[in-house]
Amino acid sequence: MSNTSIYTEKLRESGLRPTRQRLKICEVLFSPEKTFHFTINDLTKMIEDKMSEKISLATVYNTIHAFKKKGYLKEISINSDKSYFDTNVTEHHHFFDEDTNELIDCSNDDIDSVNIKKNITGKKIKSVEVLIKVASDNQNQN
Amino acid sequence: MSNTSIYTEKLRESGLRPTRQRLKICEVLFSPEKTFHFTINDLTKMIEDKMSEKISLATVYNTIHAFKKKGYLKEISINSDKSYFDTNVTEHHHFFDEDTNELIDCSNDDIDSVNIKKNITGKKIKSVEVLIKVASDNQNQN
């Protein structure tokens, strides 16, 4: 059950020492078999509720940013209210459920690969991601 | 040059009376031949600089939200710092230039239409939009 050495390695790679608080963050982020999406608030709640570890917001932000910079996390922008992060760091597409505000990975089998015919001159394509907004059938979509 | 009746109509359709301030907003948004992308800050500056009309931020926000709700404007989320709005309300794709932070419409000729093979059960697809992040060739992309 203890992946501590893996977490320690990830922290070191991100330029951070493996402290108690940071290892708790790693446990929440990297121990589930499935990848998931979260907000900073979600994550802080998980650490304080499930792990009964008091943690400062500043520490959460610092650690998440270091992981993002290193590529262990991705940031997804859906709306301007708050930032969503993704433990699935591969290039992939998303469904966004407007009823529940839920972000769901779109398997590569569910979508044909996107073909860009013309790019901006002098620029290199860094990523191509599709966002599919969905809602229940009978719903006004403002 | 005066499209005032068109603006008045748009405002009425959005549930707003055509006041001086709101007509200035319309002039900036809907008189250019080309559609464009803007932030609330951009828009406020344009109104105060180019139109020499003092306007309250609250009025700008209110009016923009009413237009968005009615479908006369679209909101585009690129990052969580601030909201971008788009006077092009058709479903379309974007290039985002990470060097300049510029948002550029992707013509439908430049991209093959995206084919979703499997959708979330019980949900209807409201929009499918592609975001292509680009940057100059020699550039670190954290």
Next chain:
DNA sequence: CAATAGTTTAGAATTGTTTTAATGTAAATG
């Protein structure tokens, strides 16, 4: 002309995020 409904505004409040500065802890040095 009232009375009423809607509008503008400055500023306050709120929210998500970042920064600060003090205190705490671990690693390195000798």
Next chain:
DNA sequence: CATTTACATTAAAACAATTCTAAACTATTG
């Protein structure tokens, strides 16, 4: 091991975008 130095945690302050409030203003209606 004692000391020094580097890094970490934290609460609270600062900040920036956005929303809300409440008072003054304007237009519309009866």
